[in-house]
Amino acid sequence: MYRSHNCGELRISNLEQEVSLSGWVQKVRDKGFFIWIDLRDRYGITQLILDKERSSNEIFDLGKTIGREYVINVKGLVIERSSKNPKIKTGEIEVLVSELVILNSSKTPPFTIEDQTDGGEELRMKYRYLDIRRPVLKNNLILRHKITQEVRKYLSDKMFLEIETPYLIKSTPEGARDFVVPSRMNGGEFYALPQSPQTFKQLLMVAGLDKYFQIVKCFRDEDLRADRQPEFTQIDCEMSFVNQDDVLNSFEGLIKHLFSSIKNINLDKFPRMSYDEAIKNYGTDKPDLRYEMKFIELNDVTQHKDFNIFNSAELVVGFVVKSGNSFSRKDLDKYTDWVKRPQIGASGLVYMRVQDDGTYKSSVDKFYDESDLKQWANISDAKAGDILFILCGDSENVRKQLGALRVHVADNLNLKDPELFTPLWVVDFPLLEWDEESNSYHAMHHPFTSPKSEHIKLIDSDPSAVRADAYDLVLNGNEIGGGSIRIHDKKIQQKMFDCLGFSKEEAEKQFGFLMNAFEYGAPPHGGIAFGLDRIVALMGGQEIIRDFIAFPKNNSGRDIMIDSPSTISDEQMKELQLKSTKK
């Protein structure tokens, strides 16, 4: 038997027991007559002691050969420590070793196995099996396990069925790029890996299964941005005989349950905000509500003077930074430079300080007098000590720019408390968005999203005005889930494909099976999919998903630990009837 207890288990109540432990050597302190070893496993650390008087010579000498990360098995007696360590649960005892077996030795690890490690990102990924030994990463994976268990328990109790959908499906070059899988048995043909089980979950609704969920890997062959993974995990859900409210209420329940069961946080009813409101007030469809800085439109109170820049702008809009009057001249220059960077693209930043004595000072004092500025302060509710930031330009761009500035200010002022959680439903998304490049409409969510029934008549006459029964769940400025009520009527689905520029043949080839299914009694249905990686990271108090995935890929889509992707044999290429055209 390798162990009677784990390394986090022994207490003062175990005193005088003979125990057996196995684990990794965290630290050795060789004091000549004594050797102390910190033995670590998943559950904790227990201190071992080898003692020149009380241990056999053989054991003691063997103890001297042991290094960091060796795997050992010991037997010994639980004794009370002379100097206790209140920081760890086993801190009152130690184990006096009577038997010692080295199960495996270890080279010196390339970085320290501690929460604060000296290993860089690439090195840690190459030796991921060592990285995961660090408590912080281990705990991330345990958190992930707990969350998925709770998701399953909750949904299962609500009569949802977890049903596996296939991974080898069909390529539909709509949306993101598919990963494809050549078929050897059907030469020249390919499967695709799912970007999501969207059509399958809809078919399960047609099949009458009513309430479906699945925690499932999805795949997107995208050029990777900083925190994207080519394979990622969704909590994928669908329900029949529901409207938007039913779906929102059901999954608000799920998220609340996760927070209460795992973090002991009771979230209030989630606020709901229309897409238009979100854009108008925060310049983004995923506003972070942990902090204020709501937008104030200032056209009425700014366009009556000789300041042509404001006068000629479609929109003059700003927000108040509480206590922002403390910004120095240099701070303000930095913010001005920041909004003028090409990534943001504003032409400049106007500000108005409300000084501690209640007087005003702005960067446009030349054009506006005290009474103008007082009006700005009134309308924006800027108080003594605050600052008002203002941008102007065409509405769409200036809102985006101001939205970015809002997040940037929050970053600088440490307003993003990782332990504060502000969920928000954003609803009533546009059905379509205009794509300049292809000069055509794209589906804002996906082509299966249902327009609001009262807007169906607008699809031909005013497509961009059509709103959909589509919704996102936003948490702390991150979209953690999104979904919609789906089209269940073949004619409307056909209209949607037309509108998106699919030819009859393309629609038939790619989605014929779904259109067919709609002819055999498709129920009204809708659903949602959550990004599990993101939810786990946020609940873990972080925004980077990589450290919440056991074996992530790097930014070039490589697994540098196993060195993949890699070339395959000529034999394999021949069997697949493929040739590389890479030069």
Add this chain to the structure above:
Amino acid sequence: MYRSHNCGELRISNLEQEVSLSGWVQKVRDKGFFIWIDLRDRYGITQLILDKERSSNEIFDLGKTIGREYVINVKGLVIERSSKNPKIKTGEIEVLVSELVILNSSKTPPFTIEDQTDGGEELRMKYRYLDIRRPVLKNNLILRHKITQEVRKYLSDKMFLEIETPYLIKSTPEGARDFVVPSRMNGGEFYALPQSPQTFKQLLMVAGLDKYFQIVKCFRDEDLRADRQPEFTQIDCEMSFVNQDDVLNSFEGLIKHLFSSIKNINLDKFPRMSYDEAIKNYGTDKPDLRYEMKFIELNDVTQHKDFNIFNSAELVVGFVVKSGNSFSRKDLDKYTDWVKRPQIGASGLVYMRVQDDGTYKSSVDKFYDESDLKQWANISDAKAGDILFILCGDSENVRKQLGALRVHVADNLNLKDPELFTPLWVVDFPLLEWDEESNSYHAMHHPFTSPKSEHIKLIDSDPSAVRADAYDLVLNGNEIGGGSIRIHDKKIQQKMFDCLGFSKEEAEKQFGFLMNAFEYGAPPHGGIAFGLDRIVALMGGQEIIRDFIAFPKNNSGRDIMIDSPSTISDEQMKELQLKSTKK
């Protein structure tokens, strides 16, 4: 609101309630003045009644237009049925319809939506969303859901962590063929889809995570036999600091829990049998213990007479069929023909009847007298009314042949009770098996399986004698799980690769990351993987896995519902830097 209740919910206690139901029309019985509709959803069937007197004309006329599989929503009053149906839970009531909305119409389905359907296999797969509406398939998927929930609950309670391993991994052409995924970002290179998460779960042990499981899709690009799927689901498990007994006991607990929680069956302690015993006694490493017919070796009592066929055989072996004396001459001819078929390859079948009066009659009476036959009966424990079947030849082949005959007889005599469950651990598998074709040793399980420590010294001198700490769980003649204690020592792993004919370079290229990991403190570890599809099918009382998978592929690996695999666009091929060489 689409429904206040589901279609399996209403009872006599709901009498006089106004309710709302939604579902599919199972059946319409139009009796002129009355229309009865059976409304179906996932939860059951409720009878609706439209009545020329009590329903409005509009509703009544609309009712006349409704056909099978229409999706409707009704409101109405729960009333007592005049003629009750005790076979269904809602059989005491019906709903008098006051409002009726057709949510969707349906074409006539291509096969009947009933347990006994008129649809052939291919048709049912093409319209899988209709097939799943049949209660039998729906219940299979519900069973699957329950089993996976219980697996997760049980293992999670035992401190196992479910950890997701990657799907885009590295091709290792050892074992079965990989499905590969061309990488666009790394032109000319490929990922592979996992045949199992084997190396990753071992790395998780090196990472210190101690107890891992995952319910996970795996992929094998094999020429498909009748009941194989290119993608299938494993319950994949691994533990550290364990020996074989620990693993067997842990997962015996899991399987017992599944049977008790889901089927209310309490299984006894699982018997264990060595691989050698299984082959010797049943001619197979997965004996079905629902029935007897254990092999009896008869060399000693058959090779002393002039029957040269027995005398020259390496092995004379048989089994007793209880009550087999009832076989007619024609039956016996059929069995003889059956064993002589090329798929079996025996040269003939010898039998000995023990007649009802206790006298013997054999097909070799010419050579053996009553006292010989009496000895055969004694040694094989054949009683009056039984028959003894005997084959002979070289040991390996004759055991296989007799094993096949044993199963065939059991089939014919209906000895395979689908509601009887006989689990069996088969242990002590050979480490290696000789492959005639490649003239080399192959790993019987996989190259990471640990030889028994006392056999390590035999690897060079007598490889085929080496037994491994490898085990299978057999249920009713099916292997439902298999695993082993793994090698955790780099030197032994290297020796194993040598033995399997890997060059140093190949071993390094394919498994270098694992060998590396073994240098940083790998713990002793072992595990098991269960075939979920098979377990669910067996617990559902069937042997065909296809009806326990929501969207299976056919025998050519095609999904005929979505028509996949299929060709991809030239644009996609170009991006992947690939060309098809298919003529």
